[in-house]
Amino acid sequence: MTSLAFAATGAAQAAGAAHLPTLVSDQVASKIFAKDATLWGPDAEKESRLRLGWVEAPAVSAPLVAEIIALRAEFTAEGVTHIVLCGMGGSSLAPEVITATAGVELTVLDSTEPGQVRAAVTDRLAQTAIVVSSKSGSTLETDSQRRIFEQEFTSAGIDAKQRIVIVTDPGSPLDKSAREAGYRKVFNADPNVGGRYSGLTAFGLVPSGLAGVDITALLDSAEEAAEILRDDDADNIGLRLGAALGGTVPLRNKVVIVDEGSGIVGFADWAEQLIAESTGKLGTGLLPVVADPGSPEIGEGLGDVLVVRLVGADADVELGANEVSIAGELGAQMMVWEFATAVAGRLLGINPFDQPDVEAAKAAARGLLDATPKATPAIFTDGAIEVRTANDDAGWLAGASTVAEALAALNATLPADGYLSVQAYLDRLANAPLARVRDELAAATSRPVTFGWGPRFLHSTGQFHKGGPAIGVFLQVTGTAPEDLAIPDRPFTFGELIAAQAAGDAQVLADHGRPVLRLHLSDIDAGVEQLKTVVAALAGRHTDA
Known part of the structure; x- marks a missing residue:
């Protein structure tokens, strides 16, 4: 089984003591995995009903693996060894952390800054294929990036259609136009998964797998974590993390995330979007602060700060006051944090699946x-x-x-x-x-x-x-x-x-x-x-x- 560990002190520990009995008695864990849309209140029910596919993402995504590996083999045989991801937000942050952690190269183009775009389109173009990822299929940035790459491929005498891979929701404008254009491959993601929860769907797996990551191991780790998270038990790490994030009194709404040798590269950047976009609404929410071990926020004892330390499985970390530590492999951590964010949303009284602003x-x-x-x-x-x-x-x-x-x-x-x-x-x-x-x-x-x-x-x-x-x-x-x-x-x-x-x-x-x-x-x-x-x-x- 995957190795997960959790510890909490001070306000975070008290939040667990206060909320875990109710979370367990209300069967929140098992209901999340049963895709019970009523957990976040009547106002959130319509959206929640359409956004709980992430709980089964490891299993639903498994059939994609063979397709991704086969396409990677085709590209390699053609001398295409450089993958560029054109994507924003949930379409780029997960692949970036997945590939960086695996030590695999992936060029992530998540900007409209002219110099950054130019650097991407002039780097090894003859050996390049691009993955254009957009859930809505109408993201302005990714459409602009696709256009410049298509132009540059054509100008270089390269068949652009053979170098463009699309990831989008079924039926999106991009899904339709890409199929009509005859691009190399169109992967459809699960439409019942929101962008920031999509790391274990096609949005995370296609660019990572094409770049060379062992995505089967990633999914296996996530699936093992899911088996743990579905239990209505006070020792459930996802419930404990969710209580610490959303249940402190008064609310410690600045969540300072610091890596203390977790072995996961850039995880805090991915968690930042997940937490901020999921909880920041209706005048409340949690603000993730991506920090380093020596950052000022960690040692100042601020009353509105919760420190979360990402640690290695065998780490012996001495926590300060009002701190949390969590360890686990990347796939497992992604499942835990998605689950915990949904739990925190329930405690905060908001819908963790919309983004109204x-x-x-x-x-x-x-x-x-x-x-x-x-x-x-x-x-x-x-x-x-x-x-x-x-x-x-x-x-x-x-x-x-x-x-x-x-x-x-x-x-x-x-x-x-x-x-x-x-x-x-x-x-x-x-x-x-x-x-x-x-x-x-x-x-x-x-x-x-x-x-x-x-x-x-x-x-x-x-x-x-x-x-x-x-x-x-x-x-x-x-x-x-x-x-x-x-x-x-x-x-x-x-x-x-x-x-x-x-x-x-x-x-x-x-x-x-x-x-x-x-x-x-x-x-x-x-x-x-x-x-x-x-x-x-x-x-x-x-x-x-």
């Missing part, structure tokens, strides 16, 4: 693309950074004339139970070092800080930002790419698309009354270095105070 930023971006408004003038410029805000009433920024002063002004708006969200609409590969400002901002503010790459976080924590409690303040970083990239047969470029996505999301946040500071880097390299220097100084001043 995700569409708002998409609609705003589409509106900006159609209207092509003039750029808003900067309030001021400091070096390579232009400073703006999306708020009509931005009295909080009054008097600021440097980036340091603007950041200090934004930090001053943080409520006592708030968080700072950094959103970087840049090439997440080329500009990866920028993510280090997260820890420094956490030190400077003494509050939890999240860091997301745009536009991918719009399919993830974006739901919590709008639908969760109104306690977030937002730092958006954008940049002017040195060279833009046209999208075939579209009236806008990749550069215009990512700019509209950033501006649209900023406006929606501002419309929700959230403070939004926008920093635009006129020279990306110089601007990143300037911003890193400013943030380091802020953290230093805080430390010295």
Whole structure:
């Protein structure tokens, strides 16, 4: 059997003691696996009835394995050894963690940033096949990525249809158009599984299997975990984790996830979407914070923080106060966290299967693309950074004339139970070092800080930002790419698309009354270095105070 282990202290332990007896007596575990849609209340019943297929995903997905392996063998025989995944949110995060953990290469293109797109389409094109994944079949980002790859294949004298694999729900617009176009293979996923719960369906398995992962072992691990999770027992790890996540009093709604040698690469990024998008609604929810072992949030003893440590099976971890540790193989962990998130949703009194606020930023971006408004003038410029805000009433920024002063002004708006969200609409590969400002901002503010790459976080924590409690303040970083990239047969470029996505999301946040500071880097390299220097100084001043 798969190796799973769990421990909890303080508020997390107390939450288990308080809620496990009721969860067991109400038969929540067995009812989840019986796909009982009534568990989350009448308002959620219609959606839940359509979204519980994940409980049987390991078994339902098993027949896909042979098809995926056969297609991989065909590609290998043709000299196609490089797989690129064009997908967003639930379509990309699971394959990324699956392949990284297995040590297998998969290029994940989950951006509209021109430089990142160009890097993907110019890398080993002759040896490349792409997997285009979209549950709805109408995802703007993945459609744009498919278009540029199809153009580049054709220009290189490659039969594009033979290099494109589709993963989508049956009957979606992409399902129909892909079959009409005659693409190499169309895989249909289970339509009764939501995107963030889809890691063990075709969305996770097709790109991972084509890249070379042993997906049979992954499914076996998940199936073994499912057998444990269906038991109505107080020792059920999924019930215990769910109680810890959703049942603390008062609610510790900042869930700081830190890897302590779990052997799973990037799991917290996958869990971030699962938890934030599932729970962040109706003014409540859980905000995952992806952290490192030395991150400030872990040792500060904040009253609204729950620390979750991902550990190895044989780890001997000494937990601090109000902490959780959990161990297990990747497939098992995916099942446990999906189950626990559903349990937490029941305790929070929300529907864990909808995402009512995700569409708002998409609609705003589409509106900006159609209207092509003039750029808003900067309030001021400091070096390579232009400073703006999306708020009509931005009295909080009054008097600021440097980036340091603007950041200090934004930090001053943080409520006592708030968080700072950094959103970087840049090439997440080329500009990866920028993510280090997260820890420094956490030190400077003494509050939890999240860091997301745009536009991918719009399919993830974006739901919590709008639908969760109104306690977030937002730092958006954008940049002017040195060279833009046209999208075939579209009236806008990749550069215009990512700019509209950033501006649209900023406006929606501002419309929700959230403070939004926008920093635009006129020279990306110089601007990143300037911003890193400013943030380091802020953290230093805080430390010295």
